[in-house]
Each structure stands twice: as structure tokens, then as C-alpha cells.
Amino acid sequence: MNISSPLESGRLYASDVDDDGRAKRTGTWLTASAHIITAVIGCGVLSLAWAVAQMGWIAGPIILLVFSLVTWFASALQADCYRNPTTGKRHYTYREAVRAVKRAICFHRMGHQAGCHTHNNQFLIIFGILQLLMSQLPNFHKLSWLSIVAAAMSFGYSFIGIGLAIAKVAGGSNARTSFTGVEIGVDVTAAQKIWNIFTALGNMAFAYAFSMVLIEIQDTLKPNPPENVVMKKSISVGILITTFFYLLCGVMGYAAFGNDASGNFLTGFGFFEPYWLVALANIFIAVHLVGAYQVFVQPLFDFVETQCTTKWPESKFVNAEYPVKLPLYGSYTFNFLRFVWRTAYVILVTIVAMIFPFFNDIVGLIGAFSFWPLTIYFPIEMYIAQGNARKYSWRWISLQVLKYGCLIVSLVAVVSSVRGLVVGVQNLKPFQSVS
Template sequence: MQNSMFIEQQDPEPYNHSGDVRKNFVDDDGREKRTGTWITASAHIITAVIGSGVLSLAWSIAKLGWVAGPAVLIAFSFITYFTSTLLADCYRSPDPVTGKRNYTYMDVVRANLGGRKVQLCGLAQYGNLVGVTIGYTITASISMVAIKRSNCFHKHGHHVKCYTSNNPFMIIFACIQIVLSQIPNFHKLSWLSIIAAVMSFAYSSIGLGLSIAKAAGGSHARTTLTGTIIGVDVTASEKVWRAFQAIGDIAFAYAYSTVLVEIQDTLKSSPPENKSMKIASAIGVSTTTLFYFLCGCIGYLAFGNNAPGNFLTGFGFYEPFWLIDLANLFIAIHLIGAYQVFCQPLFGFVEKWSSKRWPESKFINSEHGVNIPLLGVHYVNMFRLVWRTVYVIVTAVIAMIFPFFNDFVGLIGAASFWPLTVYFPIEMHIARSKMQKFSSTWVWLKILSWVCLIVSLVALAGSVQGLIQSLKTYKPFQAQQ
């Protein structure tokens, strides 16, 4: 958001100057003109929500069974859509159509609740974003490694270990992100999100197709109404912990509230942003649920209670190897875009804070035009260049040192799911509507919030247990097996 902040500081009232040519390029708040629609917002949502986790849903369904698994999927789809509509109405205050814009989740909480809740929101949101970007670095490298291992298995046989290090691929991923991180803000990111959304459909469809082929090919995998069987597949304690982890995986697979407000801030004001955002949320959540349901249920049908954690990177399939390679390439491309969707709000927060803290600094606030052949003039901000590059490098190094950091991401996600997806949207809706305490609507909203808190705590316990198990076998810089 550096360009928009620079314009705002130099000319806070652009419309007061007759003949000012910039009035065609800025919105009513003096910021860069927003051009997003429900289509681009839907692409952002799908990019943020449908991650490589879609391919682990067969594992989640296997831990919960045919009854609880689909029920949990449906329940969280409704909860996510409902709370997203509440949050969409909070973008402008006090009126959802004509009120003052709130540019970030923290701004929304500040305008509607205030106090220490603003700091708690920031801690949950930006802590989650940092964890997700580190996790995506790891996950993308795993998909790249899977391509190399797939070719190795095809050439030498499935019994060969085919050890491969993730680190070179993490470096490649980081180099790509250093370049893409120079995209100034969310407003310039629509093309990348659309590409990433197409990739997510592509690899999900491949995984779905392979599962259908395996199930139709006479595979008689054992499936049950309650999932994995105690004494046969797992011990009693493993059944409980893995069920907790499965619920957490499904719950956090839907969460995009961390970036919802920032996505909404890309929308043009006609039709009203909250109306467009609700349409985008409906499309995003329904599309996600359809893919989750198909991949999870048909994947479970194909693999049964022994479903792998991710049947494209975990080698639930070995052949056709070229199709496995293609799917993993799509995963990597998708995560390249998803990384940007999640890190842009963090970039914007740091740059906005720094601009306010040092308003006279040319290093922080000045834009320098660079003429790039065939691409035209690109504006470079030195602070943006340095700080974003450092951030990408640091996340890559942490990912290389702690390759099991996905457990930490689950931990951070468990801690942020309830406040960001459920608690704040509900509390802000109650405050905005001046809802009477202990009214029927107030009571059921509070019950929903408390139930989701319990689910979040259960998932948190599962994530902690998973982290402990990872630490027991931790070996830094170990090659992927």
C-alpha cells in the first residue's frame, strides 16, 4: 500500500483541486482507485482457502468416518460463510454502505470494539500470517521434492528410498517470492490470484480423478462409519488425538478471515463493497466445500482408513508419474500465489506503521520510477524492497531449520481461528446492531462462539501433541524420505 500512502501524504484532499488529473486515479479517500469486483475477490478467497490441505482431507475423513467427517465439513462451511457476511458489513463504519472505510482487520476492530481487543486482533492476525507464509514455504518445497522423487520411483522402482533434500527447493521458492513481493499491494495482485485459483482447481481435479480411478479399479479399501478402528488401525489415545487434529485441519482449511478485510479493500464502491464481498464469499465457500467434499470423501473411498496425509506428495499414487508431477507442479504454483495473498496484509501493516513513525524519511516514503523494457515504468520504494526481501529470506531460513514447522502453523491457526473467524465478527455484529443482551439472537450467537472456542481448544491440543511427536524425531536439514 506504499504508493497509496505516498499519494495520501502529498495530497490528502485530491478532489479539492480543480483540474487535478489524479482525480481519475484515486478514490473518495485519496487512495489508489479500487477496481476489484466479486470475480477478483472470489479468486482471492479461493486462492487463500483451497490450499494443498485439500489433498489431506481424505486423511481427515479417515480419522472421523463417514458420519462425522462430512458433517464437520458442512458445519464449518456454514460457520465460515455466516461469520464472513458479518465481517463484510464491518468494512465501513458506522454505515456498511456510506460509512468510513476500514482498511485492515485491526482497523475494523478498532472502529467497532476498540480497547485491548485491537492489540489482541493484531497479535492473532499477524502471528497467523507469519506462520502461514513459513508453512507455505515448506509445503511448496515438499511438492517440488515430490516431483523429483516421483521420477526416481518411476525409474528405479517403488522400493528405492529416493532421498531428496527440501532446502534447494525452499531457496528457489524464496527467490521467486522476493521478486513477487515487490508487487506494491493487494490491488495489483488480482492476476496472480486468478492463476493460483486455476492451479488449485487443476491439482484438486487431478487428485479427485486419480481417487475415482483407484476406487473404480477394484480397490477394496476398508472404510467405516466411525473411521479408523481402535485396536486395528490405531490405539485408543491415537484415535482421540488424530480425531482432534482432523477437526482442526478441516476448521482451519476454511479460514480466510485473516485476509477478508484486505480483500474487501480491493473492491470498487459500486455496487457496495459489502454486497460484492458477500457474493464472493458465497462463491468461494460453496466452491471450496464442493471440492473438499469430493476430494475428502472419494479419497477416503479409494484409500480407506489407511489414507495418506497427502496422496499427491505422500505417494498414495505412483503412476502415471507424469500426472503426479503435473499435479505437484500446480500445487507449487498455487502456493506461490497463496504466499502473496497472506503476506501482503503483513507488508502493508509494517509499511503503514513505518510511514507514520518516520513521515519525513525519503527512504521509507519516496517512490522512484524505473523504466522496464516492454513493461513500462515501475515504481520502486527502497524500504519496501529491503524489508520485504529480508522477510522472505527469514521465513525461508526458519523453514529450513524447522522443516516440521507445519505443526507450528497448526498451533498458530488453532490459536487464531476462534478469535478471527468467529469471536470478533460476532462481537462486532452485536455492537453495531446494538443487540439487546440475553435476547434470543444474542444467546444463540454466544452459544456459537463458545462452541467454536471449544473446537479451537480441542484442535490446539491436537496440534501440541503433533508438535511433540515431531520434536521426538527432529533432525535438522534431513533429506526428505
């Protein structure tokens, strides 16, 4: 019996597909861990020394660990929402899983007899907007090799940064540090101290941002063992490894540069010898970000292109595929929509980045703005919507406390980052890089 498949390759036999008729998934806990590490360890690690400097030796590492534990917990809840507990149906993307939240609210208000069918709603729009940091591969399932390379790059520049920091400390950096971080009246005013701490919270939240691609990563896994079991293992491995490097980068960076730690960890080694080692670390970062960019951008591409296909099913510009033979690659399927809109997107994001070179405030704003809805709110609501926490039970109450506590943290971080951007814009010189 032939089973139809959405893949361009045409028909597949039963042995070549999973229970949903799609091409057989081959991902393992190792490839999923590589995806997570690639998604998590990125430019966020560069701001952690500055973030620790705002809080000091005690609060800095503790709060970083708290973000690690909260992210691990919320991600484990989200992993359990990959399949519908009643039908066993898969959710292929984060936005599909989120629909469970809307339907649960509808059932609560209208009764279980209501249809409660959902369309593309405001949550999908928010999800699309929050992906505006990302560029391009055919689909998420072909990213395993790139994620492994990118994860190796992240280890590379983390080790180099940590090694340089240790060497600087061993050589007598005489950096001025304290238990409470930057000093009021010496480094900053009291108001600046508070605002900087709030921005640092956003920076730490950004450093752990990967929930928006967690479902997509989970959808690459083999169905046996169960995907949620394998995914939880991958989450634990990924977050444990990244937290280890984050603590080393944050703590050793603060030890090396003290209260004068810059927003970008590696810029502090600008005149450090051997210079080639610093250059190599920056090359590693560039290669890593290529992979991380792809991991994060796929949900956005899928969202836009799916909507276009649904709205204009007869359009050749949107749907027509043209096979092209490329040297050293083989057959590549060209599509005008993919080419035009992805190219325009990359150009737009690059121009925006050149106009607004506010590293810490941008990182803090993105982290704070996306942390609560994507990492906390939706995973908790999905978990509750699937009947895993009875209302007013201790588990339900604990989840509500966590949800609203994180909301407060995100709000103050957003306000602080916006304030930093407003202050920065006053002296803005577009397209001029300042180092």
C-alpha cells in the same frame, strides 16, 4: 478541482477516485470470488483425506460441512463491517475493522462520553504474528490477475487428485474404511484416536482460513452495488465452490486410501501412472501457492511498513522511493525497507519450514490458533459493536453460543497439534526431508 491521492502516480481527477479520495476501485464479485478461492483452496486441501480418515464416513463429511457453514456465516457478518454504519467510512484492512471492538468495550466501561481513541494494541500484534506464513507485490489491488491464475491452478490439481482417486477406487484399491474412521487397536490406540481427531479439526479449520484478508478483498470492490452485498455473493460462491472440492478430495481420498490415508493427499499417488499427471498436479500446487502466498502476506506487509513509516517519517531508508526501469516490466519503484525486510522475511519462513517438516501438526496448529480469533471472535464482536445485535436478544445469545463453542473446538485442536509437534521434535532431523 484536483483531488490528492496516495498513489505514486500523483494527482487524479474527481472521476478517477472513489468517495474516499483513493483510486477508483474496479473489483467485481468475480474477482473477489477468485481472491477467496485462491486464499481458501491451498495446502489445506491436501490434508482433508487424512482428516476424514480420522473421523470416518459419517462424522468426517458432516464436520467439514459444519466448518463450511460457520465460515460462511461469520464471513457474512464480517462483510457487513466494512463500512462504519454511522459515518459510512471504509475500513481498508482487517486490523482497522477490529478497532471497532476495542472502542465498543471502552464505551461500555467508560460511557459514551469517553474518547476511547485506540492505538496499535495487542490485537494488531496478534494479527501481525498470525500472518507469518506469507511474500510480495506492490499492493493488494494489483493481485486480481494472479488470483485468477492461482484459482485456475487450484481447480487443476483438485481435479487431478479427485480423478486419480476415482481411478484408484475403480481399479480396486481395496482400501480399508469404516463409518468411524481409523480403528482403535488396529490402526491407533484410543488416546491416539482422540488426539488425531482433535488435530483433524485444526486441519479442517485451516482449510477454510481466509477471514484475515476478507476486508482487504472487499476493499477492491466497486462502491456500487454496495460492497457488502457484492461481497456476500462472492463469499457464497467462493465457499460453495471450495466446499464442493473439499468434499470430493476428502471423501474420494479416503475411499482411495482408507484408514492409511497420508497427511498429504497427493503423496499417496507417488508411484501412480501416468507419473506425469501426478507431477503436473504438484506443479499446479506450486503455482497456486505463489498466488495464495501473495494474497495472505499483503496485510502483514502493510502493517509493518505502515508502522515503520509512522515511526520514522524522515528516514530515507524507510520512505524514499527510487524509480527503476526494468525490462519487460516498465517503471518499478524501489524502496530499501521493502527490499530488505521482505527478503529477510521470506528467507526466515523458508528456513523455519525446512527445520520443522510436520505438515499435519503445523497445519492443524495454524488453523486452530487462527480460526477462533480471526474467523469467529472478531467478526462476531465487530458485528455486535456496530449495533446489529441487542444484548441478551436471541441473536446475541446465538452468537455467544457460536463464539464459545468454536473456542472450545479451537483449544482442543491447539493442544492436540502442540502435542503432535512435541512428539515429532523428539525424532527431528533438521533440514532432512522424509518421504
